[in-house]
Amino acid sequence: MTMCNSCQQDAEEKYAELKKVLTKYHNDPESLIVALHEAQLIFGYLPRDVQIHIAEALNVPISEVYGVVTFYSLFSTVPKGRNKITVCMGTACYVKGAGDILEALKENLKIDVGETTEDGVFTLESARCVGACSLAPVVMVNGEVHSEFTAQDIPELIRGYRAAQDPAEKRSDLH
Amino acid sequence: MGQKEYLKNQQREVLQNCGLINPENIREYIARDGYQAMGRVLTSCQPQDVIEQIKKSGLRGRGGGGFPTGRKWEYAARAVNEDKYIICNGDEGDPGAFMDRSVMEGDPHAVLEGMVIAGYAIGAHRGYIYVRAEYPVAVERMELAIKQARELGLVGKNIFSSGFDFDIEVRLGAGAFVCGEETAMLNSIAGKRGEPRPRPPFPAVAGLFHKPTVINNVETLANVGRIFLKGPEYFAGIGTEKSKGTKVFALAGKINNTGLIEVPMGVTLRSIIFDIGGGIQKGRKFKAVLIGGPSGGCIPEDHLDAPIDYDSLLKLGAMMGSGGLIVMDESDCMVDIAKFFLEFTQDESCGKCTPCRVGTKRMHEILQRITIGEGKEEDISLLKRLAEDIRKSSLCGLGQTAPNPVLSTLRFFEEEYLAHIRDKHCPAGVCSRLVRFEIIPEKCTACSICARICPVEAISGEPKKPPYFIHQGICIKCGACQAKCPFSAIAKI
Numbered sequence A: 001m002t003m004c005n006s007c008q009q010d011a012e013e014k015y016a017e018l019k020k021v022l023t024k025y026h027n028d029p030e031s032l033i034v035a036l037h038e039a040q041l042i043f044g045y046l047p048r049d050v051q052i053h054i055a056e057a058l059n060v061p062i063s064e065v066y067g068v069v070t071f072y073s074l075f076s077t078v079p080k081g082r083n084k085i086t087v088c089m090g091t092a093c094y095v096k097g098a099g100d101i102l103e104a105l106k107e108n109l110k111i112d113v114g115e116t117t118e119d120g121v122f123t124l125e126s127a128r129c130v131g132a133c134s135l136a137p138v139v140m141v142n143g144e145v146h147s148e149f150t151a152q153d154i155p156e157l158i159r160g161y162r163a164a165q166d167p168a169e170k171r172s173d174l175h
Numbered sequence B: 001m002g003q004k005e006y007l008k009n010q011q012r013e014v015l016q017n018c019g020l021i022n023p024e025n026i027r028e029y030i031a032r033d034g035y036q037a038m039g040r041v042l043t044s045c046q047p048q049d050v051i052e053q054i055k056k057s058g059l060r061g062r063g064g065g066g067f068p069t070g071r072k073w074e075y076a077a078r079a080v081n082e083d084k085y086i087i088c089n090g091d092e093g094d095p096g097a098f099m100d101r102s103v104m105e106g107d108p109h110a111v112l113e114g115m116v117i118a119g120y121a122i123g124a125h126r127g128y129i130y131v132r133a134e135y136p137v138a139v140e141r142m143e144l145a146i147k148q149a150r151e152l153g154l155v156g157k158n159i160f161s162s163g164f165d166f167d168i169e170v171r172l173g174a175g176a177f178v179c180g181e182e183t184a185m186l187n188s189i190a191g192k193r194g195e196p197r198p199r200p201p202f203p204a205v206a207g208l209f210h211k212p213t214v215i216n217n218v219e220t221l222a223n224v225g226r227i228f229l230k231g232p233e234y235f236a237g238i239g240t241e242k243s244k245g246t247k248v249f250a251l252a253g254k255i256n257n258t259g260l261i262e263v264p265m266g267v268t269l270r271s272i273i274f275d276i277g278g279g280i281q282k283g284r285k286f287k288a289v290l291i292g293g294p295s296g297g298c299i300p301e302d303h304l305d306a307p308i309d310y311d312s313l314l315k316l317g318a319m320m321g322s323g324g325l326i327v328m329d330e331s332d333c334m335v336d337i338a339k340f341f342l343e344f345t346q347d348e349s350c351g352k353c354t355p356c357r358v359g360t361k362r363m364h365e366i367l368q369r370i371t372i373g374e375g376k377e378e379d380i381s382l383l384k385r386l387a388e389d390i391r392k393s394s395l396c397g398l399g400q401t402a403p404n405p406v407l408s409t410l411r412f413f414e415e416e417y418l419a420h421i422r423d424k425h426c427p428a429g430v431c432s433r434l435v436r437f438e439i440i441p442e443k444c445t446a447c448s449i450c451a452r453i454c455p456v457e458a459i460s461g462e463p464k465k466p467p468y469f470i471h472q473g474i475c476i477k478c479g480a481c482q483a484k485c486p487f488s489a490i491a492k493i
């Protein structure tokens, strides 16, 4: 795939940053999970090529890196949307109707859990308790807690984040 | 008045600093006698005395199982090895619990102090705090606390000039419930897949990097400093004969006062739910309280006067677990909740052993069938048989306890299962395929709103000639009519 200049530059910067991170963990297989966390912060997800870089630096077989990436639910091998909507499906939220909220969000965004909208603005996820059970049901957007959430709050929430999307930035991200 | 009732039955020991001190300033912790116990222990106690004192206090693990902490330390202390480790379990996997999060965020130094004392007792020089990545604030606070303690020489080399070295590091989880299990956690800290392994060897003999290791829960460790500050007798004076001290619970669900509470062991669930919790929301009727999360069970009205301690809860087929209490009212379906937990354990099963990987899947399928009205009477005995097999043959605690929510709901609410199976009816009105919507003739004004909103044209009638009628054969039970009826004339049965 060809990239435009600014994306090429962007990718180069990210790999430079990754390289910096990996020098800390050189030949240190025990730091695999930490390294993956940091790499995911840089790239937003863990593409195959990044996994290979990590495997080589830490001296871990790539199969093992892949095994760890797929074992833990917070690691992703596919890119995520710019805004992450997480519906808490822990017990406290579930008994307060989190299931209905999740269904309504799926319908509104027209995606399933774990998927990203076509325009790349939203990724929908579900979590197992975010530790705010007394505010249940809870929905998090980019780590920010929306408490005592109801399905009626959805349209406004979505509209807010879509409006905040700078159209210029949106174009340059489309690759 | 509410406030008084709320506080009357509580006793703040572990939570004594939470919300009172600035957790990002070590001096505020020190001002409240923090690190004093550690100083005394390191400079004037032999490791063996430390273990004896903990045994005398009667402290038992707050992470679920309730294993006596003194004995756990003793095993690790006896193991001969240059390198030993202390691990603080801050994974808090029980969905619906947030006690450990609050302690790590509100009083991080109490956790560190407990770890250093534990390290001294068993002869370890390194500790890890394993925190789930879903708790970024807890991670930040713990890291800051370690940095500040290190700067003051309270963690690191030659603490209090005692010659004892102990350093602490935070390790992050990555979203796997099974990593709360101790042998799985050992793998995860070492950067591997968090799969458990058979025990023995126990971690006290061969743990992290195959070295003797003590794994303790956050709340267990947060109790340690206080035991030395106030004396083991003080601690042993709180609670019941076999369960000492206080326990922090996270109250959530259909209850008026939600939040963290701390009570002496041995208080009744009734007192927690109705005095402290202020009773059920919306004036509804209490149905059951879930305790112990996906490994625990439910406790119905009849048993609310049982004292909360490790042993009474086990007798009731539940368990203390980490301290999540979720209250359910008459509008909650017990079969649905059992299915919810099985879906959780099935999803979180690491897949290493067959009974857990396949068994929980089969149980979940049966429950799924029951909740959509396709259950058979034999399903109940099949569930019980599967439960027994999974319990006996699973590799780790996840599988061994996964059937508990099913067994427990069957024990107290079998008639609810039977209603789903025989009458194809969900008494609580939760399982959507097993409810009916009906128009209440006396309330219907024939406004025709329901007929217009119905997506499948299942409602008919003539305007201004009540009542309208719902054709059950066509109805898809979406509930849209009930939500829109201005006269509350549609009932869910």
Ligand SMILES: Cc1cc2nc3c(=O)[nH]c(=O)nc-3n(C[C@H](O)[C@H](O)[C@H](O)COP(=O)(O)O)c2cc1C
Pocket (backbone or CB within 6 Å): B060, B061, B062, B063, B064, B065, B066, B067, B069, B089, B090, B091, B092, B093, B094, B177, B178, B179, B180, B181, B182, B183, B215, B216, B217, B218, B220, B221, B322, B396, B397, B398
């Ligand atoms: C599937 C599973 C999940 C667990 N999750 C946790 C947890 O989140 N936090 C915890 O402290 N203990 C958890 N435990 C219990 C730990 O394995 C271990 O017994 C405990 O941390 C020991 O500490 P304690 O003796 O201080 O209670 C879990 C056990 C199992 C089987």
Ligand code: FES
Pocket (backbone or CB within 6 Å): A088, A089, A090, A091, A092, A093, A094, A128, A129, A130, A131, A132, A133, A134, A136, A138, B095, B096, B097
């Ligand atoms: S169950 Fe949703 S925040 Fe705990």
